Amino acid sequence: MFPEVNFELPGWVEEFVGDPDRVYPTEEDRMRLAVELSRMNVENGTGGPFGAAIFDLETKRLVAPGVNLVTTAGCSIAHAEMVAIMFAQRAVGSFDLGAPGEPPRELVASTEPCAMCFGATPWSGVRRLVCGARDEDARAIGFDEGPKLPDWESALEERGIEVSRDVLRGEAASVLRFYAESGGAIYNSREG
């Protein structure tokens, strides 16, 4: 009656990500991966122009990547950040990426989180959020970031989540423009 719901990363992701032992020393290195995931997602036609990734801050290795799969998975919650959280928790085997004994982990998002992904960030257990393009860069091409707390950054900081913004913002925003210029669907829901 209610068939199961499955999420799979597009086939190109694993190949693109490559060596699982690769170290990403700086937040720019880590953001570069998220931005390249957003670009590849557009080029491969596998979803919207958003990429994300979760890293282990001790080893500086990737835990899981995420790309926007809304249109291809047929699921409005499959934003890049949510996909990265689901795959990271699957990889780690826990719903709490910040559980006792676990290394601190970081969520890197090619664009600042929408209202949903913002709300999901504290539940994920990450200790740090790194953002590339700003909300206004997403809005500039017609995407809606939703009804977010005006002081969303402080709300995360108050919950012990460090926020770093504008990391490779120009590169991240250029993928948004590339998507819009190539006629990508702006798929805000409830279009009826």
Added chain:
Amino acid sequence: MFPEVNFELPGWVEEFVGDPDRVYPTEEDRMRLAVELSRMNVENGTGGPFGAAIFDLETKRLVAPGVNLVTTAGCSIAHAEMVAIMFAQRAVGSFDLGAPGEPPRELVASTEPCAMCFGATPWSGVRRLVCGARDEDARAIGFDEGPKLPDWESALEERGIEVSRDVLRGEAASVLRFYAESGGAIYNSREG
């Protein structure tokens, strides 16, 4: 490298929901299902004390149920509302439950949505949100509703989503207390 992520409803749900042609004429009827799902989820030990469901407002039939699967699916985003949205979109075959030509649909939640589920509501395409227990009833047993907009109700109304609150609030809140009294895990993330 990144195994797929699957969500399955617990086995008892399908049997409990029963006849797919059943009609739920009033919002109390629809809330009763969500509250009973929350209670059954506790009794069966399949997750936290939260239930949800999405209904077709033309036929008044169930589109998909949802229960909280955070601890059992090992995923912090598997709140009851998110699960109902994922299964409803899977059932309907679209990431937009409010797409052109689709009937209006309603999300019924046994407790008011947390910050994440609030943010997910506009993306889902539903036209109406019905809530049972209040945020403060969830907080009273130690659950965190996250950094929500103080005027979250108006923010949804402004987006064309009608909000109805306090529907069977007493019954819904009693399930929360039952969960706490029976020693259920209060699993807010980042406990490390």
